[in-house]
Amino acid sequence: MTRIRFAPTRRSLVAGAAAVPLVTILKWPAGAAEFELKYATGQDPTHPVNIRAQEALNRIREATAGRVEIKLFPANQLGSDTDLLTQVRNGSVDFFNLSSLILATFVPLSGITSLGFAFKNYEQVWAAMDGELGAHIREQIAKTPIFTVSRIWDNGFRHITSSTREIKGPADLNGFKLRVPPAPALTSLFKALDAAPSPINFNELYSSLQTKVVEGQENPLAIIATTRLYEVQKTCSLTGHVWDGYWVLGNKRAFARLPGDLQAVITRELDRSALDQRADIASLSDSLKSDLQGKGIAFVDVQQDAFRRALAGTSFYAGWKQKYGAQAWDLLEKVSGKLG
Template identity: 30%
Template sequence: MKTIKTLLAATALAGVAGAASAQEMTMKFGHVGAPGSLFEASVNHFAECVNGAMPDKVQVQTFGSSQLGNDKEMLQKLKLGQMDFSLPSSIMSSVDDSFGIFEMPYIITSRDHMRRVQDEMMDTFQQAANDNGYHIVGLAENGFRHITNNVRPINVPSDLEGVKLRTPNGVWRLRMFQEYGANPTPMAFSDVFTALQTGVIDGQENPYAQIASAKFQEVQEYLSITGHVYTPAYILASKSKFDGLPDDVKAGLTDCANQTQDFTYEKAAELETELLKEIEDAGVEVNTADKAAFIEASKPVYDAFAAEVDGAQEMIDTVLGLGDSG
């Protein structure tokens, strides 16, 4: 009889332990960033924050370097429930037109400006994400983008004439570089190094953190500091999956996303100085482009966005009004 009671007690304890372990969710976070990238640092910070804050409830696992697919594939996997978070950036303009506002050249002038835009307009972007089946847990960044290539230094837009330039998949980035005279080619980030190395493309445009971590300085001769676009990154989840989480888990994830944004902005500012030197030290010739000439050449892109996207002119006016000189 004592043996039976012992067995029953052990079974009950095993059941309790099983229920406890069942409560811990393993959540997969995929991104395209290479080791040493700002994306990797941001995602790791988020994971460490969540795992530390909710050790018995959530375990976030990270998968960089496009291990779970390129940005487009990961957006699909979020909806299919095959992963839990991704960190898209420019590709969000292909999810909903409203994210195209961040594709407008030189519209965001600083991280403080971006915070003001976020405070004023986050409901607009969250609604756009929700309408397409996603939830923005928080914002990080990709950063201020610059041009590298193997043809010539880029000082003014006409220097881009005929340059085969990789861009992310987004209609407005294509339109912008077509307007500047380049030959833009959308391509997954994971394919860019080989395409540069083999001459399939002449150049690409990215923040220093992506350029350096992906080793583009090994296969590029020129870096032109254009700062033509600032791209936020989005800690993104499936709306249905996020909505189904317990309230305390949702709150914990959101809090860690907010902490990660603070970390990301600080880290990004540090990297801008460190990584420019790293790229220069690799033998890349660096020049500062004529920003005024690029701004002048960008007007048709704004006009097209305002004409083709409902509410775009109001968004443009709002963002510009929140600018550092606004």
């Protein structure tokens, strides 16, 4: 099915439309979008990634005078994350925001940003992702049928929740049945810490916790809140074990069919919403903790250095350095400092 629809008439373009005021752009006939596209996400409609994405799509429609209409499909409406990755690769979905962790199943290097305890704070994260490491990862993604449409969005630092034991230190993870996304970096991390990680797709997470298939899971606070995981979990340990981001991925062939000025508008507006969404996640951190406490979640403070020491005593970092290669590892350690 073809979703990019070319109007049979009036195909003239307004040169430089992305850079001129909206009032100077010729109006496209009402209800006659020249290009109709799909943008899928896995997150709840109330999550900042969807709120800010919809704002970007509204601005794109306005800035292109209705020529580009992008419809948002949140909450895995069009399939699981792994299904949607296939769809954006084959072009049945045009844009898809995907965790760098899950993208690593297709582009292995993308998982380097979520290496266990690599980043200590957001200053390090954005220095890496808006700098040389991020550019290197983009190059690797672009060697496939997909590419990154905008700056990376924020999924936050991930924390461990549990319905059984409290996770206070590395020893508490021994044998702990933990849901992880289908992401090699996280599976490897928790195996190194002697946990029992189970890769499960996000759309099956709640039911897996509810039916005790797993004891716990790990996600940023925004995900824990918007997907109501507090209903099936008791404690949240503030491990901050990895940072995760969302790449907005586009199908190359579909994007190439758009005139250059429309491509520029899409990237510009998604970049703007990426920065807005990053600010949302940062401001939500404190308020989400209070909200989740009010819904029954007990927070457990941990000493991250204890986890780092336990991890450094394994072959975890050496193994991933060999996998990612010296160039990528050097770019990471420029920001994170020496690992292992």
